[in-house]
Amino acid sequence: MEIKFINCEYKEKIVSLTFEPSKIYGITGKNIEELIPIISLREICKGQIIVDENKITKDNIKEHQRKVSFVTAIKSAQINIYNIMVEYIKRNNLIIKDPIKKIKDSLKIVGLEDNILNKNIYETSTSEKKLLSFAIYLLSNPEVLIIEEPFKCLDKQNEKKIIMLLQRLKEQFKKTIIIISEDSNILYKYTNEMIFVKNNEILITGKTEELYLKVEYLKKNRFDIPEIVEFTHLAKKKKEVKIDYHKDVRDIIKDIYKHI
């Protein structure tokens, strides 16, 4: 699903953005939580919003809202996981032929076993809770998933699990993933496109690998630089070394070895 925001008004500023399918986007900056209702189609802003060449109006927004999910921590009056998932289906009036099959399929996509359905939410680990929230939101089969700090507090193994899930949702299921994060290292490593927001204004958008190399510009605008980029930039600037920008420490080591 492609969503275009054309000349939309956000905080008295004009914003134009495009989200394409099968891509992972990153959004960083201060107070960006206020942008979420707009990109998740929960608020209609002045300007044009086009979803797959259909113009969004007050009359048709509801049917499109279901296609965009803001994945948040599980909030439910229920404690049993099966009941939480059933409650989500009911609350969102989802029309599903075989809800049990759908629930099991959602769990399978995120890599959780069926037996988690018998557990209570407080019996699950941090990473299970994160994966479970994906499974719940996948019940409505969204085209776009907005996730805030998906890797926060996860160890390496669980970070890997989540990134594999995001890659799978992007590549196999053609979903658009939007990661909202303050962690420049994560954004540089895992996103395809970046949106930098400053003072409620979209400062710059484009390919992640290109934007994060604008080190001086980003620093001037008080954005964090991924440490691996900062190190390479420093070596290039200070010593005029011809090493390339990499995303993995192992790759930069090989490059340093060649240029010493």
Added chain:
Amino acid sequence: MNKNCIEILGLNYLNIFNNFSIAIENEKFITVSGSNNCGKTTLIRIIDGQVPINNTITLYGRPYESYKVTDISSIIQTIIPLEITAFQNTLEDEMLYQMNETASKSEKNKLIKTIAKQFKITKLLTKTVDNLKNKEKIYFQIALALIKNPKIIVIDDLSPYFNKQELIMITEMLKEYNQNNKTTIIMVTSLLDCNLYSDYSYILDQGKIVLEGNPKEVLERDNILNKAGLNLPFMIDLSVKLKDYDLIKNVELDMDRLVDILWK
């Protein structure tokens, strides 16, 4: 005086700890890190006395069970993020109320101002807890713990609520407080960059201490840390790998210095 303020010897608890022992040295700044579900938070709740354990823990050489609950809570202040009572007082009144009765009012006000400034809650002093955002609540929790001037402060992982820069800033402030007041600080953190500010670092994996000692030396043990599923700070990760290739002799934490060493 005991060298250690808290000692746990041969702790068995549920499936988490099996014959677990740890000795926390008095007046030191200690960090405890580990992968998800390694037992960090449970350890904090045991140290805090919330989980009753008999015959295995001592506080300043005396078994926990020989203390009244109120005695333990005046010695140990535990900060579990967002676990805070929503009292009706303003932050300033609550801080005044919690302070040592022997101090004069002007001394109390001066201390409140200093700590409030340090933790950026000066503008919030006239508000009540209900009106605070999550980050502000945690800053207030820390300020409230410090103002009580306990001998030991225990802090559970703040990483879910703050970004890296904020976490490092809080760690620096706690380090300064530890040095100025000789308060023992036990800080659980999943951001290993924070460990570098501590005097002694413990790494837990599946309820066992897999590494302990000088933080810099602990963080150089990349094989064990990787096995425990922890992300190394970038400069440590880069330095350790450069050392493996014999490109540098020592782990460097300063980027500028490392660049100068590599390309003289």
